[in-house]
Amino acid sequence: MSRYTTTTDADLREMLEAIGVDSLEEIFDRQIPAGVRLREALDIPEGLPEQDVYAHLRELAAKNTSAEDEITFLGAGMYDHYVPAVIDMLMSRSEFLTPYTPYQPEISQGGLQVMFEYQTTISELTGLPVSNASVYEGPSAVAAAGYLAKLANGKSKYVVSAGLHPHSLQTLRTYAHGYGIEIVTVPLKDGVTDPDAWAAAIDGDTSAVFFAQPNVLGAVEDASALSAAAKNSPAVVVAQVDPITLGVLAPPGECGVDVAVGEGQALGNRLDFGGPSFGFFAATEAYLRRMPGRIAGETKDVDGRRGFVLTLQTREQHIRREKATSNICTAQALNALGGVVYLAWLGKRGFQELGELLLQRTHYTREALAGIEGVTKLHEQPVVREFALTLDVPSVAAVIDRCQDAGVHPGADLEALTGDPAHRGGLLVALTEQRSRKDIDTLVRVLSDAVAAERSVGTTAGAAA
């Protein structure tokens, strides 16, 4: 008996008697072939009292430098936004935390209505009429959109902007290799997808086109033009969108995008070293019956009362099996709850205000950092909450290390992130509403010192060589 099991010796005797066996061993001996029984104990340390487990996990936490310990400008897909207290409270309520997927709608109206409200907010943000109740996270949502296109038109090629987040591109590659779709990447020009190369790459064999808004360099793409370029092809237009930017950026649905997906972490979810968060998935009406995952719908009960159910389930794996639109089962319902509560907390005006604030602070930060000796903008395109710089230093990692020693994480090493040698010297800086002007000014000072120090190291090393 552990602290989570309850069988006393007296219980055990009664239970074995009811079953009609002499021992617990007998139950296993009669069912599991002797050749595959494990006779020795697992090589896992002995169990600990609750307080010791807490101490161990706290000790591990203390070995990490979190956004609580430094001023961070790291983004590149996940962002240190403030998570309001109401979200902690609601996400830890037993009634939301501990049920399974709502297979019994009569006793799951809370969760189902949350899904319905969530779908409504995602439709509002993206300007697309159809949203599911969540997928795993951002990059796999991109791959899921690819699979939708593959099933919808059966064409042989994906055209992908190099501005897509590298994790999304890599995930799409992993998935597409399975069912054999070729991937053609289109390079960036002046920080955004090269429009001519993009148009030239799209043809009658194109199953889907993918771009990111804003792209991996933080640049705002001309979403309408990118979408329009695919209109005379069979391609499904897929955009990976940072949802926080949709307070100021035109919704993808109004730019001709067919499927908008993205990482929902910025909407009220913790960083959690990369997850769990949620992915959102929205589409035009045409793809309603091709959507992956759960969808909640409104209906009535036998007494005429309003209620909600999981709907259009004939798309799904538990009904359609090998012909399903996706294999997804468990998604991210609790995290999507965080998302809808966050958007309701921000509200209609707050969502816009937050976008405008980020726009202003990001501009200020970009200009201030570009004023540092040895630092230039990687591109001149408009940005909303993230931007790329080029540092004229031998090692961006060393600059980051120096800044961190001074208590500031200046952003992501772009070359390490994308694996693209063209991004050597690149630094990707992200803003959230938690980074005040004071923080930004600290960043300017710390980065300036670090770049200067690394440049002098580089010069010395060069002279020595």
Added chain:
Amino acid sequence: MTVLDDNTLHGDPGIEAHPERHTASIPAGATSGTPMQRSEVKTIFEKGSPGRRAFSCPKLDVPECDPAILLPDAYRRKEPARLPEVSEPELVRHYVNLSKRNFDLDSGFYPLGSCTMKHNPRLHERVAALPGHSRLHPLQTPKRAQGALELMYNLERHLGEVAGLPHVALQPSAGSHGELLGVLLTRAYHEDRGETRKKVLTPDTAHGTNPATVTMAGYEVVKVGTNADGGVDIEDLRAKATTDVACLMLTNPNTLGVFDPNIEEIAHIVHEVGATLYYDGANLNAVMGISRPGDMGFDIVHYNLHKSFTQPHGGGGPGSGPIAVSDRIAPYLTVPVIEKQDDGSFTLEHDPAEGRPGSKSVGRLRGFQGNYGVFVRSYAYICSLGAEGLKDASETAVLNANYLLAKLRQDGVGEALPLAFGDLCMHEFVLSGAPMKKDLGIRTLDLAKRLLDHGFHPPTVYFPLLVDEAFLIEPTETETKETLDAFAAAIAAILKEAKVDPAIAQNAPYTTPVRRLDEAGAAKHPVIRQPL
């Protein structure tokens, strides 16, 4: 006036008294729930008022620039997203009230078969919320994220030990994601050997995710039959295991709660044609410390951390679906991989050296390193239980299932709901409601709905597909004998009641926030967002 009473009682004008009910089919004595529970609730979009807000935006503390210069008009949003306009008190009340319309594991028994609804220790929520874990950015420099990498490294070792396989990748987000990785690893393995294979075998008892995964990974599904004992039909398997088969996906014990007695032979047949043997870990809770998939001959195993390892299910996620593999599959694992260095530090390798796990990687399956918050919880669970506790968990899960099965036979339920296969069971068992339907006129669905009135979450119904009127029960190890007794008594009572008047179950439930819902209508005319 009833409407006023309900609203006054509840004090939230967003909750409206329900319409008149059909009273004809409600049995005397059926309670009708609290006013809140049997009311209609407006959506958050139907509440609030223009101008209300819960968020105070930080002040603009940098010199303001003309927004039109920062972002050209052509790129701008013209109309704001029509999000709710509510104050914090309204926001809290709305979602707390919604939560009360959910049944949950903390409130009652949840014997949903193949879902392993075991208790979720609250310690896990506390440790996962520590800022060192919860506010750690996934791109934090590895030398400043040593605690996270150590935790993941330890979790990989422990999970590998449970499966009896040496290499673990934590990246997949849920069971079906792990399945996809497993089949893609199989593809990579065969391609690396210059082999092209076209088919994947799945038993007819398989979870729907298995065949769906096979298609996504670009293979053709071939079904394998089930024999009279509930295991794989060996002759059928032999006939279908040809050299163009890439993999057999198996759940063991399977969804019938049967541990396949021929597992060693099955592994032999599959390996003889060069295919891999894949273990769907949905039912791993039956065998921790008792029998290991690796020892049974499986090459690839996925775990559902939200089942066997207590990540709370969250009403449909988050989950996590790590996989474990044998040496021959290890080169193809996802990147990045965690490596422990000689000095005891941990690194994240995006391009592992030749011969190391991940050196011929299939790539990524998602962003960053996986659902770390889930890893924290499952790791805490393993630390709490240790080897002995994990074994105790599985033993007790199997004991509880067999006891409940025995009780359901004792109480005279056996004739109406016989066990579909076998005599004993592992951690779950399937009853068939076919005799009940024939003799009492109520279906498995009716039994499930009537259980709601008794305060229980029903078992899984109509799965596995090969059992007529299936009723799949998984009690888990964290339930008391008293709870199992009460559940068995409730089933007996419902059957007894149905003998007298089947209409009661046929029209159940009565005490829930809503009664049976028009699912066909919802699918025919989908309303999937609030009209604004």
